[in-house]
Amino acid sequence: MERHNSLPGRTKRNGISGALFGLGLVAFIDETIFHQLLHWHHFYDRSSTEIGLVSDGFFHAFSWFATIGGLFMYADLRRRGVLNKKLWWGAVLIGGGAFQLYDGLIQHKLMRIHQIRYVDHVIVYDWVWNVSAVLMIVAGLLLRHRAVENKTAAWEGS
Amino acid sequence: MDAIHDGADQHHHPEPASSLPADGTASEVLAIALQSAPFLLLAAIYPVAAALSARRYGPWPQHRVLFWLLGVMTAGASLVGPLATASHHSFEAHMAAHLLLGMLAPLFIVLSFPVTLLLRTLRTPTARRLSGVLRAKPLQWITHPVTAAVLNVGGLAFLYLTNLYHLMHENVLIYGLVHVHIFLAAYVFTASILYTDPAPHRKSYPYRAVVLVLALAAHGMLAKYLYAHPPVGVPSAQAEAGSMLMYYGGDVVHIAIILLFCRQWYRSAGHALAAKKARLEPEV
Numbered sequence: 548m549e550r551h552n553s554l555p556g557r558t559k560r561n562g563i564s565g566a567l568f569g570l571g572l573v574a575f576i577d578e579t580i581f582h583q584l585l586h587w588h589h590f591y592d593r594s595s596t597e598i599g600l601v602s603d604g605f606f607h608a609f610s611w612f613a614t615i616g617g618l619f620m621y622a623d624l625r626r627r628g629v630l631n632k633k634l635w636w637g638a639v640l641i642g643g644g645a646f647q648l649y650d651g652l653i654q655h656k657l658m659r660i661h662q663i664r665y666v667d668h669v670i671v672y673d674w675v676w677n678v679s680a681v682l683m684i685v686a687g688l689l690l691r692h693r694a695v696e697n698k699t700a701a702w703e704g705s
Numbered sequence: 706m707d708a709i710h711d712g713a714d715q716h717h718h719p720e721p722a723s724s725l726p727a728d729g730t731a732s733e734v735l736a737i738a739l740q741s742a743p744f745l746l747l748a749a750i751y752p753v754a755a756a757l758s759a760r761r762y763g764p765w766p767q768h769r770v771l772f773w774l775l776g777v778m779t780a781g782a783s784l785v786g787p788l789a790t791a792s793h794h795s796f797e798a799h800m801a802a803h804l805l806l807g808m809l810a811p812l813f814i815v816l817s818f819p820v821t822l823l824l825r826t827l828r829t830p831t832a833r834r835l836s837g838v839l840r841a842k843p844l845q846w847i848t849h850p851v852t853a854a855v856l857n858v859g860g861l862a863f864l865y866l867t868n869l870y871h872l873m874h875e876n877v878l879i880y881g882l883v884h885v886h887i888f889l890a891a892y893v894f895t896a897s898i899l900y901t902d903p904a905p906h907r908k909s910y911p912y913r914a915v916v917l918v919l920a921l922a923a924h925g926m927l928a929k930y931l932y933a934h935p936p937v938g939v940p941s942a943q944a945e946a947g948s949m950l951m952y953y954g955g956d957v958v959h960i961a962i963i964l965l966f967c968r969q970w971y972r973s974a975g976h977a978l979a980a981k982k983a984r985l986e987p988e989v
Contacts, residue, residue: 590949591932604926605918611956612918612963619967623974 557629558695564620565638566645569687571614573643574606577650581663592661599658606646606654633694640687647680737785744781748774751817754826762825769817776813779805780888793874796936796943800950806884807861808958811892816965820902840905848904850913853894854920860890862927870936894920899965910970917966921959928952 581588595603624630651673654660663672751773755765782788783802791798820839824832838844846852864870864883873880898917900907908916928951935944 590952591929591945593933600926600929604924604929605922607925608918608921608959611921611960612914615960615963615967616914619971623971626975627978 557631558634560620560629561624561631561634562638562691564617564624565635566617566642567613567620568617569639569642569644570646571610571612571617572639573646573650574610575614577647587664589661589665592659595660596658599654599660602654602658603660606650610646631694633690637687637690637694640683640690642687644680644683644685644687647683648677651677651680740785741781744777744785748777751777751819751822754822758822758826765822769822772813773817773819776810776817779813780810783810784884796939796947797950800947800954803887804950804954804958807887807891808955811888811895812958812961814892815895815899815901818901824903836903839903845906848893848897850894850897850908850916853890853897854916854923857890857894858920858923858927860886861924865927865931865936866934868937871938874938895962899962899969910966910973913966914970917962921955924955924959925952928955 577588582590621630621635624635651663655662655673655676662669663676666672752770755770759765783792783806788798788802788805792802824836827835847856864873864887869879869883873883896902896904897908898913928948930948931951932945932948935941939947
């Protein structure tokens with residue numbers, strides 16, 4: 548139980564909870580907006596590789612678990628009085644951005660699961676997608692840096 | 706299909722009309738009644754057991770009775786009636802029936818605590834013998850989360866990727882065995898992840914979380930694979946619709962399982978936290 552309350556333990560748990568939720572959130576937005584509402588993404592692209600199918604299946608299942616598990620961890624951090632909102636939101640941005648970058652570079656381009664949109668100039672969409680992923684990661688790292696700097700004062704409830 | 710209708714439709718659909726006997730309505734109703742009888746019996750047994758055991762051990766939670774009835778109803782709807790009939794020639798209907806029998810019904814049944822109810826309804830010596838059987842090696846092996854996951858998702862892969870799916874529709878015995886397997890494997894898997902009934906040799910939460918995610922991932926991969934690789938004898942349009950139903954319909958039940966699992970985890974961590982607090986700050 549000691550690891551829950553030590554300072555590195557708290558930082559780590561805030562980070563894991565936020566990153567899991569961020570990953571799940573980005574995957575959820577991808578599914579609802581780009582697959583279901585805009586119909587830009589295809590359910591199955593016949594040019595996808597076998598490893599692409601495996602990667603998609605894994606991340607699809609994991610993202611549901613990450614969203615729900617991340618939120619239960621958030622509730623647990625609050626219950627223990629060790630929630631740090633800046634640290635948590637920083638991790639949400641890092642986790643979300645990292646997954647978006649993986650999706651944009653590895654899953655779309657390398658494994659060719661599906662493209663962002665089936666148009667001639669998909670390269671523009673790819674750049675917007677991946678640059679926004681990098682911006683999310685940078686913003687998350689800055690937020691995290693600031694949270695760690697004034698960590699002694701920022702713990703909710705302490 | 707009454708006589709007047711048959712006469713009117715004869716012009717357009719001579720085949721189905723002529724294949725039905727004159728007393729089509731009565732024999733159909735009788736067939737459905739006979740086929741539904743086992744499910745009605747199952748639906749009735751549980752409330753009786755709940756009432757019997759309540760006399761000795763106090764009331765049995767009513768929502769569990771509801772879960773049992775929902776479980777029997779969803780399983781029944783997948784095996785008897787219009788959906789079951791349609792599933793003989795439509796892969797999409799088969800997949801809808803599979804979602805009911807292989808995902809929703811097992812979850813409902815797990816949430817009804819059937820083994821706990823059985824143990825408290827039986828006479829003590831019989832209950833003891835039963836819990837001995839539940840602890841026996843072969844059952845321990847089957848109810849291990851990894852084995853259960855492989856039997857569950859692996860069974861589906863075997864059904865759709867070999868010509869078993871085709872054979873199943875030719876042979877009633879194979880059809881029955883496959884459907885019993887679909888339900889039982891899914892029930893054992895769900896019970897091996899969400900502990901409701903007594904489970905000897907429990908696995909930790911992280912262990913079960915990993916198995917759960919991998920099993921859901923395998924389910925999703927199989928669903929997507931079927932989109933482009935239909936089972937033997939299934940037209941590609943049906944395979945595409947069935948594949949998406951398996952993928953997204955599966956998600957709905959998966960989310961429910963994940964929510965219940967995380968809630969159990971959160972609660973048990975809460976009990977541990979409260980116990981620790983009680984140790985550190987003894988009441989004065």
